[in-house]
Amino acid sequence: MRIAVLADIHANLTAFEAVLADVARRGGVDEIWCPGDIIGYGPDPHECIALLRKVCKVCIAGNHDLAAAGLIDTSDFNPAAAAANRWTAQQLTPEDTDFIKCLPLTVERSDFTIVHGSPREPVREYLLDVDAASENLRCFSTKHCLVGHTHTPCLFMFGRSGKVRISTLEDGTEIKLGEERLIINPGGVGQPRDSNPRASYGIIDTDRRTFTLRRVPYDIPSVQARMKDRGLPEMLWRRLAAGR
Numbered sequence: 001m002r003i004a005v006l007a008d009i010h011a012n013l014t015a016f017e018a019v020l021a022d023v024a025r026r027g028g029v030d031e032i033w034c035p036g037d038i039i040g041y042g043p044d045p046h047e048c049i050a051l052l053r054k055v056c057k058v059c060i061a062g063n064h065d066l067a068a069a070g071l072i073d074t075s076d077f078n079p080a081a082a083a084a085n086r087w088t089a090q091q092l093t094p095e096d097t098d099f100i101k102c103l104p105l106t107v108e109r110s111d112f113t114i115v116h117g118s119p120r121e122p123v124r125e126y127l128l129d130v131d132a133a134s135e136n137l138r139c140f141s142t143k144h145c146l147v148g149h150t151h152t153p154c155l156f157m158f159g160r161s162g163k164v165r166i167s168t169l170e171d172g173t174e175i176k177l178g179e180e181r182l183i184i185n186p187g188g189v190g191q192p193r194d195s196n197p198r199a200s201y202g203i204i205d206t207d208r209r210t211f212t213l214r215r216v217p218y219d220i221p222s223v224q225a226r227m228k229d230r231g232l233p234e235m236l237w238r239r240l241a242a243g244r
């Protein structure tokens with residue numbers, strides 16, 4: 001079975017569609033999994049939820065999804081993120097909000113636990129270093145875990161000796177899904193933050209036992225134009241071109 005993992009789409013329909021086209025070009029997948037943050041920041045929240053509902057098999061709630069649906073507050077959001085959240089909430093249909101309210105925070109599927117932030121704190125924790133990753137290892141029981149939230153593709157590997165390693169993932173990097181337990185972040189589709197503006201996602205192949213990272217160019221100026229048009233904060237559309 002082949003699975004595409006699309007995290008942090010963030011209401012960027014152009015990036016989302018470019019990634020789906022890339023998936024199709026590579027022969028398609030059997031399932032799409034989304035570790036959260038479908039919306040927030042970007043110009044197309046309703047359109048992204050509608051498309052996700054058509055194509056996605058497993059979807060997790062992210063902090064931006066829950067905030068737009070009024071389920072969590074935005075006290076830890078920066079001012080631009082909070083402003084975008086207020087705008088996003090106004091764009092959602094009642095069906096969109098109901099969809100978000102029904103999303104789980106954690107799902108286990110085959111060898112993977114899927115969460116937005118971390119297994120320990122699925123909504124808000126950023127997994128950025130080996131200490132946080134080590135503390136989270138006992139918080140999931142599947143062999144591997146998929147996270148989003150940082151918008152930075154990366155891999156935590158847990159050796160038998162207890163040694164934890166972290167590595168960044170580049171376009172085309174293939175990870176072997178073997179005996180070692182792993183936490184994998186496929187990076188962000190709609191707002192990458194690793195200084196590479198290309199949309200980031202991953203493909204799991206359960207027969208070959210691999211995870212492969214993919215980067216996809218998309219029409220960033222068209223997204224920036226829609227964001228300006230909708231009055232979204234300048235720093236949010238500027239950062240798309242820088243990828244951070």
Ligand code: ZN
Binds near residue numbers: 008010062064149151
């Ligand atoms: Zn996010």
